[in-house]
Amino acid sequence: MNSSTAPALSSQPLLASHQPPQVWLLAWRQLWRDWRAGELRLLMLAVCLAVAALCAVSFLSDRLEQGLRRDAAQLIGGDAVLLADQPIPGALQDLARTQGLTSTLSSNFPSMARASEAQGGRSRLVAVKSVGTAYPLRGSLLLADGRRVGAPAAGTVWVDAAVIDALQIRVGDSLLLGESALTVAGVIATEPDRGAGFMNFAPRLMLAEADLAATALVQPASRVTYRLAVAAPDASGQAAVAGDAVKQFVTRAQALIERSGWRGVRLDSLESGRPEMRQTLDRASKFLKLVAMLSALLAAVAVALAARDFAARHLDDCAVLRVLGQAQKRIAWAYSIEFGLAGLTASLLGILLGWGLHFAFVSLLAGLLNVSLPAPSLWPALLGLGLGLSLLLGFGLPPVLQLAAVPALRVIRRDLGGLKAGSSLVLVAGVLGFAGILMVLAGELTLGLIAALGFALALALFAAMAWLAVWLLKRWVPLGASAAQGDGTGTGPTLPRWLVLATRQVAARPGFAVVQVSSLAVGLLALALLVLLRTDLIDSWLKSTPANAPDRFVINLQTDQVPAFRTQIEAAGVRSYDLFPMIRGRLLAINGQPVRQQQYSDDRAQRLVEREFNLSHSAQLLQHNTVVQGQWVEDEADGLSVEQGLAETLGLKLGDRLRFDVAGVPVEGRISSLRKVDWSSMRVNFFVLFPREHMPDLPSTWVSAFHAPTGGGLDRALSSAMPNLTVVDVSAQLTQVQTVLNQVIQAVQLLFGFTLATGLVVLLASVGSTREARTREFALMRALGASSRLLAQVQRAELLGVGALAGFLAGAVAVLLGALLARFAFGFAWNLNLWVPLFSLVAGALLAQLAGWWSLRGVLRRPVMQTLREADTQ
Template sequence: MSKIDAALLPLNPTVRHPVPAKPPSVVLLAWRQLWRDWRAGELRLLMVAVFLAVAALCAVAFLSERMDGGLRRDAAQLLGGDAVLVSDQATPAPLSELARSLGLQHTTLINFPSMARAPEAQGGGSRLVAVKAVGTAYPLRGKLLLADGRQVGAPQPGEVWVDAQVLDSLGLAVGGRVLVGDSSLRIAGVIANEPDRGAGFLNFAPRLMLADQDLAATGLIQPASRVSYRLAVASVSGEPQALPRFVKQATALIEQSGWRGLRLDSLETGRPEMRQTLDRATKFLKLVAMLSALLAAVAVALAARDFASRHLDDCAMLRVLGQPQRRIAWAYGLEFGAAGLVASIGGVLAGLALHLVFVNLLSGLFSVSLPPPTLWPALLGLALGLSLLMGFGLPPVLQLAAVPALRVIRRDLGAVKAGSVLALVAGVLGFAAILLALAGDWQLGLGAAAGFALAVGLFALLAWAAVLLLRRLVPLAAQGRGAPRWLLLATRQVAARPGLVVVQVASLAVGLLALALLVLLRTDLIDSWRAATPKNAPDRFVINIQPDQGAALRAQLKQSGVQHYDWYPMIRGRLLSINGQDIKPQSFKDERAQRLVDREFNLSHADHLPEQNLISRGSWVNDEPEGLSVEDGLAQTLGLKLGDQLMFDVAGVAVGGRITSLRKVDWSSMRVNFFVLFPRAAMPDLPSTFVTAYRAPTAAAGVSLDRQLSQQFPNLTVVDVSAQLNQVQAVLDQVIRAVELLFGFTLATGLVVLLASVSSTREQRTREFALMRALGASGQLLRQVQRAELLGVGALAGLLAGAVAVGLGALLAHFVFGFEWRLNAWVPLASLVSGAVLAQLAGWWSLRGVLQRPVMQSLREAA
């Protein structure tokens, strides 16, 4: 009896037959596949791409959330109260009475610049200081800390708190006396932290804080003095509705009474200058994080397709062994889910550590402690990692479950096809939602995602056109017999697989686009930001120069070695009417417009256009009798246009003109700038003083010149902004270092895209080269073919990426960051060369073993 006949006989119940082994569970199968694929290197590129994207996103999300939380938490502290009334005149009594009647805590703050002097016994030096007179309830919010660790309130009568710069410049010490106006006050402590100090022009000078009871005795407040009055109010526990009532009633009183120069600041408007700096820094970081995430999506899609192509034979064998489609799909789904979860958790931890580096680098932008991080950025990072895997990686892998068993004997069956449209749409929508949540700005988020998608489509379209053109040129080159053999073979291979070449060129171009944008951001956008406050920017401003002092002061500057300086007349005027219609703050809905028309403007006149100004519309005509030149931002805020008639009140004299030009003004240049300029050489009928700005020749000479000017012209106010200029430049350096650190993650992700795009052709190249070698092609010829193909594909991708990067960089500069864009014609050429070199290097790394594989092994695997 044969073995087959015996197998057909019924089982003997008395004989113990072996029980078939129970197949492993789906979870165990997925774990075994994950471990095997990781050890084989099948998932490394994919997991590295997810890791880098999640790390970049989480670092920015953690930083942004903590900064926003810190600003919201400490807004009242930074403002000085829950609400503050600011005016250039003493706060009207009805408003103080309103705060008192509602049971609110309140205090008065008076700020103005003045000169502090050392007694003659200590050298008699002088120093511009920002004087601040405070009431007994100060501070309502936050803590005033001294250098010796004490937490204090308002100084006692007869005493002052000062910044350390006051002691250093005047040669004084704690316990000594300082002369302020007509008073001699004792220095009782050095300020370490002032909670409500702003960053306005008056606060460039070091602080000198005294009790408001001592202010009258100093004699510093005169009718024409430039003084800022602030009434700060704060709610008390148990009266949550008192503050909203105060804001509502105070706003109504201001509107009804017509008080000019008075505004109400709430928590939302506190410290706008710091908010602007933080917003610009986080825009940079968010853009780079989104770019990294978009690149990761491309890398994951390429790596997943390559992964699926490599596992077709394995799945066909599983189907032969009886594994159902559902089981195979679940196994690969769990494997990818586990890989994405591991990579995402690693990315979250790396992002948490990276954001701590950002906090250290950006510490100069905020002086308050940040709240601890929450789970929201971590959840956002996990969602990004899983959406990358499930949306872009899983669709081609799930096709493995449908591989037919016949592929075991017919290798042309079951090839990976385009993924499910439904799965792709769901993945893209989830991915886009995460990017919008990160951006916090639909314009920035949608702009980045849409621009990226359009770039991919454009790259694919142009690559397809290039392949079609190449397919026409190859026969012509073959007929001419003039082209090298390796070049003909390379072009034929490219033309023979147009779909794969389009994918490869598009993905390479996307990676190179990111790299080109990073270079442009670093060299042009960031350099333009830094150039806004150059190293040689003026660090001294002198105001209150009387007309009869001009010649002597300019001679003194020349004698001290100051060759270049700004010199302009300064006229104080309040806007009365536009096109003959009287205006008031209530005429405008915009809050900034209300503030502008509610105070006096600094006007000036000149017989030439300032060099740091550019005419955007209209024309500048010297000595135009009725002409006016208005700054672009002011015109936009107030709704002004060319031809409008403006009328100003200058010390009781009405003066006006017609807008003949609009100017772009670089306010961060540390130069003397004005909202409104009269294009006239002289306006003798108007009262005016002069202002100058210059760079001190040297540190020692600069100090000597300051002292000489103060002694020779006692009425002058010399503002030393060197410390603030250095601080601004240091802050820019901090932001740039933080951006460059995150750039490293995006650069790494771009390189992963390059490797993935080249590696995706590894198996097909292996089979093609094996056939060529079997037909007699030498290894040297095949290396030349591979090198030519990679160089050509990389050069085409680089050229496309460079051209698009120039356009995207211009859009980002204009619409996102507000920088002047300089066209760089070298970018496409440099990108072309870089693309060819990087593609060659990536190809050498990814395909280094292709030509070393035995021919028979490659042919058997391809059979």
């Protein structure tokens, strides 16, 4: 018997007592011995990596969610907030007063702030916010000089430091906003209701509500967000839980909005207050959760393989223990306690590693988060501990429990007491617990089901395909092939001897082949899937900021200013630009039926029907749009062209009639075409287009996008010539977006590396699980005269073949599973890559060969006598 696998339970203590304390002591001795012998290291490493990946993601999401809950009232600006794209109706303000609530009005929109010509004439895009005298209702506005203030006084503004830096002015200087000159009275350090604590692309400029009209920036077609914040009287000034008055206000306000038919008025929430980069965070969060789930799935495969190999190594040990009088129950308890201690140790190490890793995520996402996050709760640690123990319980313990049933007669007859199917009760309990943890981690049913069920079905498919491959291999290489070559007759298949032996090795152990191909394919599937999703996910982010994208957007351009605008930008060297009329319209009816928010269950559809759309008209189809259904007909009097995604969300189809309200003017048309819009082009795009050159009866402004020449002089010239214009310089924002995306990508790649490591553990466990069987077989072959060179060729051919088959299967399934995840979980376009199965075939063969070289090193270098003795004693 091999000394490394000799039983740790000596006969004297085993026969002397059956007391539980001795069982715990003996389990600890077994754990220490098996760890030193290296038999538990692979298993514990897989558990540790899976728990670390899960805990890192869970700690991060837990802190973010706690921060959002903690700052909820400040983030939305009150105990309740009403949001509208038209001025808030006075009846809602009266309702707040009758409920005894404090209220304040504010409005938000982007515009350009400028320094005077004497101060350099520089300009900067700002997020303008006009506030009432009661602002802020919750939290406090902190200035850089330490003052806690409210709304700015008439004629003054509070600004972010970025405005000071961009315009190169100081506190006390004047800046130009529209047609007004306002004095900078302070620099904002903390704004309580900035919005979820995430980065805003434009710095804040806050002015008094009384000064807004004088700027002349708000025009009939301007896009302005109006807010009415209300709060219950609270001496502490904090937003704990809204009182009964606030709850009554919310109920009555909702009823009043529905009864009065006010469109676009809704209650604000954290979700509706998210800025644009939240989509990037959502996708990154989903990907991180998917990576953690795949790490757990891979760990389950690795644990199952390592535990079965562990049990196979200890069959003879347990047979000797049975001879020495040990009871089955005692052996079962000893190994159960040993595996429990191993799982607990690996889980605790994984929790500590995940705790440290989540700080790296927080650091990498620092550009998106400018709030202090609270300490995480204990829940992520308990979730990680549950994952680790369920991995050991569901996938590691079943084969080990069979050791207790090994008959004592096995010491004489080695064909007795082999491993069979595991304990069904323990397996079902562990798998159910494992599945529950995965669903909690996923956070949503779609992502969890696609990942978990997809991998379960893939595993069954891999096993079936592996069995079919072995069956075909038996028929392709007959058993007499080697004899035909060895007898010198020259008959039979002309195959190399090493290839014949390799195929017979695989065909002789169909069970080993199926397990090995299936486990390798699962590991390679996870790696291929992550590589594909990571690549397409990152590409979809990076395409949002193409190198030649327009970096200037101009809004609020009036119709009579269009000729002068064209002349000015063309004289400055701009040759390619977008210039379209922009009409603000609200969807009233579809096919004559009034549109109501309640008729849609989808959140996006509900938001769309409650907001005003940006409409436009053009006789020519926009260059970056493609007609996917119907036909674009120039100057079609009754035609409409609708963006494909909008049509899918609202259930629209060709031939439907839509009626819009444009500043009180009804406009109706029939959907004659559906367009695919490239929203990542940074060009001017619209949900709905009228295919007409002129629509003079509708109030409109114009919008333009172009890439500005270097120097920045054009911005100042446009703002000086037409003060009502909002010239949005997004060049800095594009660079900022790219920086943020790079930070998110780094966070994704950090956890991606953990899953790669777990996948390699699966490969090592899969190949290493056949080590003992190969040792015995090679011992017999060498005794019969096979050379080490021939056996090395046989082993290499077998590993390359198994790896190639597993890689091809993994690549084919990865394409299908990746398409489902991209479409239903991440919401981005999926590019079908037919080269993936071929590439994964080559990668699988090479990885299997490398894993085999590492796991099976030394097997072929053992002396013949040593291998024969070991084979005889095992």
